[in-house]
Amino acid sequence: MIDRRDALKLTLGAAAAFTASSALAQPAKPRTKIVFLGTKGGPRVGIGASNPANLVMVNDIPFVIDCGMGVSRQLINAGVPIPSVKYIFISHHHSDHNLEYGNLFYNAWAAGLSTPIHSFGPKGIEAMTKTYWELNKFDVETRIDDEGRPDPRPLLIAKDIVEDGVVLQTADVKVTAFRTPHPPIVDSFAYKFETPDGTIVFSSDTAYNPKLAEFAKGADVLVHESLYVPAVDRLVIKTKNGATLKKHLLESHTTTEDVGRIAAAAGVKVLVLSHFVPGDDPLVTDDNWTEDVKKNFSGRIVVAKDLMQLALPV
Secondary structure, three states: OOOHHHHHHHHHHHHHHHHHHHHHHOOOOOOEEEEEEEOEOOOOOOOOOOOOEEEEEEOOEEEEEOOOOOHHHHHHHOOOOHHHOOEEEOOOOOHHHHOOHHHHHHHHHHOOOOOOEEEEEEOOHHHHHHHHHHHOHHHHHHHHHHHOOOOOHHHEEEEEEOOOEEEEEOOOOEEEEEEOOEOOEOOOEEEEEEEOOEEEEEOOOOOOOHHHHHHOOOOOEEEEEEEOHHHHHHHHHOOOOHHHHHHHHHHHOOEHHHHHHHHHHHOOOEEEEEEEEOOOOOOOOHHHHHHOHHHOOOOEEEEOOOOEEEEEOO
16 A cells, blocks of 8 residues: 555656656757748749848857848848847848848847948948948937937947958858859859857858869768749849840859759758749749759758748758
């Protein structure tokens, strides 16, 4: 017969065992992850995928890569408080990559930001930041006085990138910039994030560039822009400036077949296709995006979707 004292011991023991098994059953929160905030290439805004933007989270520190239209909303949709953003990287000064740069910071400030955000980008990011504050001087100064908010202008610390090399080093992350061609733009930078859980490379917008494979050599994840030629052909037929647009797209972006060549030469573990050109053709399937890639790359391929997450290590 079990007395009350033994029964209590059994109950407490069972509860402890249940708690331990529950803890073991819950997957550990990833220390490093990528969130694909916007996967559609180009400046057009539509009802489908959002414009270009990515997020790297390392130990709960958000690093935003590119600020296409919708980045603030996508951060919220991803469950990331905008005021928690600490770093912003702009790859190049096409509008689909920098249009919401200033407004992302402003939205963080409106949501209670009181700590600095450091931004990095090609030459012009410092001037763009200064001009943004001139453009919004009336609103900002009105809210400082009327709502008791801190002055946001000293909190956005911009730095022009003028050459390849390390642009940021923290306790957990090293970020290296690498210039890659995106005609007619010369200052377009790929970024490499070296984290405790692996290395991530973002190609930026780029023409086919074998040197990018050297920059991404051995990376755990390569996030590469992708152009699907048949869909471009359909796009230009219904575009007034079709011939000029097609020439630009083919000269300044990388076809899916060539993306496979880059991934294979780099020997990456995972290739993520994103920044789709075009990114709003309903006839294009995931198989279309990957079929020509597979001609040259036999590794794991992921077709990115808005708000998809990829945890490291892969």
